[in-house]
Amino acid sequence: MKRAVVLLSGGLDSTTTLFWAKNKGYKTYCLIFDYGQRHRREITSAKEIARYAGCKYQVIKISLPWKGSSLLDKKISIPQSANAAFGRHPAKGGGWQTGGAPAKAGRANVIPSTYVPARNTIFLSFALSYAEAIGADSIFIGANAVDFSGYPDCRPGYFKIFNQLALVATKKGVIGKKIKIFTPLIYKTKTAIVRAALNLGVPLELTWSCYAGGKKPCGACDSCVLRKKGFLALQMEDPAYA
Amino acid sequence: MKRAVVLLSGGLDSTTTLFWAKNKGYKTYCLIFDYGQRHRREITSAKEIARYAGCKYQVIKISLPWKGSSLLDKKISIPQSANAAFGRHPAKGGGWQTGGAPAKAGRANVIPSTYVPARNTIFLSFALSYAEAIGADSIFIGANAVDFSGYPDCRPGYFKIFNQLALVATKKGVIGKKIKIFTPLIYKTKTAIVRAALNLGVPLELTWSCYAGGKKPCGACDSCVLRKKGFLALQMEDPAYA
Numbered sequence: 465m466k467r468a469v470v471l472l473s474g475g476l477d478s479t480t481t482l483f484w485a486k487n488k489g490y491k492t493y494c495l496i497f498d499y500g501q502r503h504r505r506e507i508t509s510a511k512e513i514a515r516y517a518g519c520k521y522q523v524i525k526i527s528l529p530w531k532g533s534s535l536l537d538k539k540i541s542i543p544q545s546a547n548a549a550f551g552r553h554p555a556k557g558g559g560w561q562t563g564g565a566p567a568k569a570g571r572a573n574v575i576p577s578t579y580v581p582a583r584n585t586i587f588l589s590f591a592l593s594y595a596e597a598i599g600a601d602s603i604f605i606g607a608n609a610v611d612f613s614g615y616p617d618c619r620p621g622y623f624k625i626f627n628q629l630a631l632v633a634t635k636k637g638v639i640g641k642k643i644k645i646f647t648p649l650i651y652k653t654k655t656a657i658v659r660a661a662l663n664l665g666v667p668l669e670l671t672w673s674c675y676a677g678g679k680k681p682c683g684a685c686d687s688c689v690l691r692k693k694g695f696l697a698l699q700m701e702d703p704a705y706a
Numbered sequence: 707m708k709r710a711v712v713l714l715s716g717g718l719d720s721t722t723t724l725f726w727a728k729n730k731g732y733k734t735y736c737l738i739f740d741y742g743q744r745h746r747r748e749i750t751s752a753k754e755i756a757r758y759a760g761c762k763y764q765v766i767k768i769s770l771p772w773k774g775s776s777l778l779d780k781k782i783s784i785p786q787s788a789n790a791a792f793g794r795h796p797a798k799g800g801g802w803q804t805g806g807a808p809a810k811a812g813r814a815n816v817i818p819s820t821y822v823p824a825r826n827t828i829f830l831s832f833a834l835s836y837a838e839a840i841g842a843d844s845i846f847i848g849a850n851a852v853d854f855s856g857y858p859d860c861r862p863g864y865f866k867i868f869n870q871l872a873l874v875a876t877k878k879g880v881i882g883k884k885i886k887i888f889t890p891l892i893y894k895t896k897t898a899i900v901r902a903a904l905n906l907g908v909p910l911e912l913t914w915s916c917y918a919g920g921k922k923p924c925g926a927c928d929s930c931v932l933r934k935k936g937f938l939a940l941q942m943e944d945p946a947y948a
Contacts, residue, residue, distance in 0.1 A: 528839075580835075588831075589831040592827055597770075616875060617876075633824055633858060635817045637858060638817065
């Protein structure tokens with residue numbers, strides 16, 4: 465049975481990606497990161513989801529002592545974003561206006577304060593290590609470049625180059641074998657992701673997307689707003705927000 | 707004053723690289739990793755060196771619970787390598803025969819058991835995060851592809867692609883600024899590195915290269931053998947082995 469490492473945050477996108485990989489016949493190994501995020505509730509969710517899905521998982525604890533992100537530093541407030549839903553892929557004519565602070569017309573590349581420097585590169589490098597150690601040839605990440613927060617390390621061009629890196633970074637690559645990064649949700653709208661989640665039997669009630677760090681989802685942060693958009697279009701209630 | 711993050715292991719190569727960067731006028735910020743390596747003595751050395759050099763430093767503790775390397779797993783013995791000194795850069799006609807177990811003639815790409823899956827990718831991803839958080843536009847790593855152990859993530863092609871990744875992985879990259887990875891030792895022989903260290907005033911007696919995890923350097927592991935080679939050619943005693 466082919467093996468895959470899945471980056472699992474406990475949110476809607478990564479959980480859907482996990483079930484996507486399982487549905488494709490992979491034996492999945494989840495990587496969960498405890499990186500000092502204020503929304504620590506997502507770690508509990510991720511572990512519950514991995515157990516629900518019957519997957520092995522590793523929780524990797526890392527510290528990023530340099531902060532510089534509102535996800536790591538409680539002194540910086542989480543942006544309340546009415547504009548989050550307007551992130552668009554540039555291929556679709558949208559530029560990268562999105563984000564935490566209301567995006568200004570004509571100003572591309574607004575990246576919100578929730579951006580954590582090089583976070584996906586850190587996560588993927590651990591995934592690469594894990595994949596090589598267990599003999600997995602695939603890594604799945606639930607990154608999305610349509611209804612997203614504008615993070616640079618969620619864009620198609622980023623994953624294209626990370627795939628090139630994976631070829632030269634590992635022992636496996638040197639002997640001509642590949643470890644490939646898959647981003648099955650990259651071009652999907654949030655609505656399409658919710659639809660996929662429903663089809664794949666994702667336990668939506670277990671997922672956690674909110675950044676704010678409260679006991680209930682705030683409904684106002686980037687991540688909550690984007691998620692809400694997905695459910696609204698399908699005219700259904702989000703079981704995690706019930 | 708321009709800032710640089712320097713990956714500092716406490717060994718000869720990374721310490722020389724630190725002094726190289728300082729000599730080029732950078733304000734240097736050291737990153738030291740505590741990743742469960744059996745030769746924990748190098749962490750103490752790295753901290754001493756950073757203090758000696760008057761640099762700020764961060765010690766990042768990470769766990770790689772999947773093991774798979776003799777540097778992480780004491781059940782796997784550290785190779786005693788008489789062949790370590792024969793690693794050659796392919797551009798110089800040498801192939802990649804090198805390593806822990808004696809390299810067999812005609813068999814390229816022998817990578818020793820001391821290889822830690824994706825280690826440099828993990829280290830560089832943290833460096834990228836640190837650099838972006840403190841506004842540094844340079845990262846220095848003491849990788850070497852001449853007298854080295856054959857690790858894939860020490861080769862020029864690897865760093866070339868990591869540099870491409872750095873352009874798309876960060877917020878800084880998105881707004882058209884670069885964070886660049888420099889490998890000043892990449893094409894140097896170990897002898898040339900020792901010579902550079904002497905010229906730069908590197909405190910050689912503080913450095914620690916041995917993999918074995920003892921209180922004194924073993925003199926027989928890959929890393930000790932390569933280091934010995936550098937000093938032998940200059941007919942000088944290595945102060946760290948005195």
